Amino acid sequence: MSYNVAIDGPAGAGKSTIAKAVAGKLEMVYVDTGAMYRAMALYMLREQVPPQDTEKVIEKCRYADITISYEDGIQVVLLNGENVNDFLRTEEVGHIASVISPIPEVRKKLVELQKELASGTDCIMDGRDIGTCVLPNAQLKIYLTASSRVRARRRYDELAAKGEAGDLQTIQADIEERDYRDMHREVSPLKRAEDAVLVDTSDMSIDEVIAVISEMCRRSRKA
Ligand code: DC
Numbered sequence: 001m002s003y004n005v006a007i008d009g010p011a012g013a014g015k016s017t018i019a020k021a022v023a024g025k026l027e028m029v030y031v032d033t034g035a036m037y038r039a040m041a042l043y044m045l046r047e048q049v050p051p052q053d054t055e056k057v058i059e060k061c062r063y064a065d066i067t068i069s070y071e072d073g074i075q076v077v078l079l080n081g082e083n084v085n086d087f088l089r090t091e092e093v094g095h096i097a098s099v100i101s102p103i104p105e106v107r108k109k110l111v112e113l114q115k116e117l118a119s120g121t122d123c124i125m126d127g128r129d130i131g132t133c134v135l136p137n138a139q140l141k142i143y144l145t146a147s148s149r150v151r152a153r154r155r156y157d158e159l160a161a162k163g164e165a166g167d168l169q170t171i172q173a174d175i176e177e178r179d180y181r182d183m184h185r186e187v188s189p190l191k192r193a194e195d196a197v198l199v200d201t202s203d204m205s206i207d208e209v210i211a212v213i214s215e216m217c218r219r220s221r222k223a
Helices: 015-025 033-046 054-061 091-100 104-119 130-134 148-161 168-184 206-222
Strands: 004-008 029-032 066-071 074-079 123-127 140-145 197-200
Touching: 004 015, 004 130, 004 206, 015 029, 015 123, 015 206, 029 033, 029 074, 029 104, 033 054, 033 066, 033 074, 033 091, 033 104, 033 123, 054 104, 066 104, 091 168, 104 123, 104 130, 123 130, 130 140, 140 206, 148 168, 197 206
Parallel strands: 004 123, 004 140, 029 123, 140 197
Antiparallel strands: 066 074
């Protein structure tokens, strides 16, 4: 049986940075499910489907073939055969992903792919509904969070490092709006699974979080 770790939490809590680093240390595969929703969003953007037009999104999502492969341990998202990794991390794509991810038809398609990936490999998967819906039997579940202020500051610093100007207040407002949408949607809302360990990273450095979570994984894997 494969060993699975589920990490859920709001945008900007550090899930992908942490999950990637821990997976590398423990020689496990890292599965970034947000990237799959982003690939679907990119498809809608390219096809000029307005994300609010749910009927159109449902009709079109049948034609988006999203798969994952790994090159040198890095997850590559293929959208109809094209490597789209470089186009996924924009604010626009993130916003569209957040609007279309509540649609059950979109989720069903991506959740099937996620379950299939996890059943065949030891992996750390991050997202919003991994512990509650995708991998309810994961051997370890973590709910990673931080205050919206701290998350906005991290995002601001990230943009600044890339030379992109951002406005801290706007970023925080956007994060809070996204949290609200993710937590209040009807299908698979973001919430802590009952058996998930809560880790609040507001006052922790990345290295501290990586050390704490690596230790939790080692222990649970041994057990
Ligand atoms: O983690 P992220 O910012 O890359 O995710 C993009 C969007 O996809 C986000 O609004 C929430 C959604 N998402 C989801 O609904 N379920 C997941 N398992 C992962 C992401």
